[in-house]
Amino acid sequence: GQQVMQIPQYQHVQEGEDFTTYCNSSTTLSNIQWYKQRPGGHPVFLIQLVKSGEVKKQKRLTFQFGEAKKNSSLHITATQTTDVGTYFCAPNFNKFYFGSGTKLNVKP
Amino acid sequence: DAGVTQSPTHLIKTRGQQVTLRCSPISGHKSVSWYQQVLGQGPQFIFQYYEKEERGRGNFPDRFSARQFPNYSSELNVNALLLGDSALYLCASTYSGGAPDTQYFGPGTRLTVL
Numbered sequence: 319g320q321q322v323m324q325i326p327q328y329q330h331v332q333e334g335e336d337f338t339t340y341c342n343s344s345t346t347l348s349n350i351q352w353y354k355q356r357p358g359g360h361p362v363f364l365i366q367l368v369k370s371g372e373v374k375k376q377k378r379l380t381f382q383f384g385e386a387k388k389n390s391s392l393h394i395t396a397t398q399t400t401d402v403g404t405y406f407c408a409p410n411f412n413k414f415y416f417g418s419g420t421k422l423n424v425k426p
Numbered sequence: 427d428a429g430v431t432q433s434p435t436h437l438i439k440t441r442g443q444q445v446t447l448r449c450s451p452i453s454g455h456k457s458v459s460w461y462q463q464v465l466g467q468g469p470q471f472i473f474q475y476y477e478k479e480e481r482g483r484g485n486f487p488d489r490f491s492a493r494q495f496p497n498y499s500s501e502l503n504v505n506a507l508l509l510g511d512s513a514l515y516l517c518a519s520t521y522s523g524g525a526p527d528t529q530y531f532g533p534g535t536r537l538t539v540l
Binding site: 324351353359360361362363366406408414415416417418419 | 482
């Protein structure tokens, strides 16, 4: 069956440091979405990646889709306390699926 | 326009009871999906409905059921509640229900089973 691993599970950084979370699949994906969930909140859509090798940027956030479309990453440059939350990848296996998430804590 | 709305926001039940959770999608969206999110884990897919028909079902027991109404709102029913059913239940709406569609989540219903 399809397997997706999201790493790391937790990440604690000092404000201003960079952060990266990775989503790795055992099978090729048609597309992948990323969501952010603030503590006590609900998931909020960030981005969707479709093309092999695609790179998209949103201010300090950079999203990448691997050439083989089996992995993806989210990189945050110079983290801020507002970046605190859990980041989920949602790979498309022709059904809705969410990774286990990476919980980011940013110390001021 | 209002986003996805869910009711109630919090609910406390005892084992063996039944519960009904409600969701109204974004205006114009025809598909609703239900997720269960246990503390510290990612959302787990329960059901998807599109145009009042079940389009997908996750790995949940038959105690879980759902339906979608002509106005595209939806209900999730859980019978014979177990302690392990305690979770945040999220509803997400999409326009057409295709997996590449952006999902817009409601605030969730926090269910506690005692």
